[in-house]
Amino acid sequence: MEFGPHLLLASLEGFVTAAILALTAMGLSIVFGVMRVVNVAHGEFYMLGAVIAWWVASLLGGHPAIGFVLALVVAPLVVGALAAVADRLILQRINYDPDRTIVATIGLLYIIQQTTLMTFGPEARPVEAPFNTRLALPWFEFGDKGLTMFWPWGLSTTSYKLFVIGAAVAILLGLWLFMRHSRFGLLMRATQQDRETALAFGIPVDRVYAWVFGLGAGLAAVGAVLVVPIQQAHYLMGQDPLLLSFIVVIIGGLGSLPGTIIAAVLIGMSDGIISVFFTPTLAKIIATLLVAMVLVFRPQGLLGRRAQ
């Protein structure tokens, strides 16, 4: 394939990665922003989302779309509820002490991972996409006869991948509207800005925290349900998203939601493109290098604010 079409193909893959990453990293960013909790178990909530999607889809049978749609609803709810319970049982008991929450969420990571290994097993299991039409893409070139359009061999994507991009954009837009215009969004933003004053104005901060932790985990689970028809569910699949989410959140600025989206697109695209042209390992190396550069030259992240 020539360079141009090849780049287009790589960018499309990058967009899919970016879309999933934006959802997952957004969950991490919200949890950090509001609760100041560094959730090391975030990748496991992602993995659980994928595993639950497989359960739902395989139990249901019938047309793959039925199972998929149900999984898209059930998985985030179950994972979110589980996270909220973990918040109440563990994080609230240790008073959100920064050091202890890190240790506690590492513990949570292993509990979830090993429980999944014991029940779900070590296999990677696929979930069938609800629709998966192959879409050939055209390419344009200036030749002797002016602008011509042709269909390069191998330049194609699937309807499902386009759906993933669209769904991620829709969910993030919905999240933004929810944060800006709902009552709970207002309470969340107030709690984020000043926990003590929020308490002094009757905001039940404990409950807000439990909901936020659930919301963050739910976002990771949604990302995983979307990815599982492309990538398969596996008990170790949470590691890469965790690393990439942290990279995104650090580059974007901890707690900054627009920063998170910009960084997710940046990292997702570069990950996709570099993976196609070179190797996935190089992509991770470059992303990690970028984090180091950001930490040296702009420690608050692209859109983050300096601590006052």
Place this chain on the structure above:
Amino acid sequence: MFRLLIWERPMLEVRDIHVAYGRVKALFGVSLVARPSEILCLLGRNGAGKTTIMKSIMGILPVTSGAVTLDGEELSALPAHEVPRRGIGYVPQGRRLFPDLTVDENIEIGLLARNQGAETRDWVLEIFPRLRERLGQHAGTLSGGEQQMLATARALCLRPKVLLLDEPTEGLQPSMIEQIREVVIKMRAEGVAIVLVEQRVDAVLSIADQVAFVENGRNLETTDAASLRRDPEKLTRYLGV
């Protein structure tokens, strides 16, 4: 005579509270009473524990012994977020607005605390008409005086029975100070019990009904302001002014 009867019924009572920040004890037995239509001023040097008293009343700092009660209900036994819902409006030191929320949203937070509606919102915006022009602006971008107005407005949104004000005039220009003062006096006239922390002695003497001296985490004595105005000798003794 009639007024006296109202005065006798204590609204907010702080009874011998002890409070600590972790292992560091900050209050060693503070007792206060704030009654309706009365301004109780806390006077004391920096670090004496005035702000700590306010935070303990709000339940932000847990009381290790003693109790805070409002009309007989023990506030110090409630979770912190339930305290304002009983009718306590708090204007914290340094205003503590939600800086990235708009003026309107800051007011909304105050209204939500006790499910107040449009009527209270209009009432508050009538008291501070300046805020009406700034509704869409982020609270962090307001001037100091406007921020103080908003902090006061947010507390009034609870239609409080008790209003706690922690150095509300700190760093404000005289015209602003006068405006805040008028609002405090207006609230007293409407039957609110007011607890005011204030550094400037002249300001305290001009509006206080009762003055409590706080030193080293204890309150020494509560006197009525009228006698203090006649005989300012105590001021010299407790504050060195």
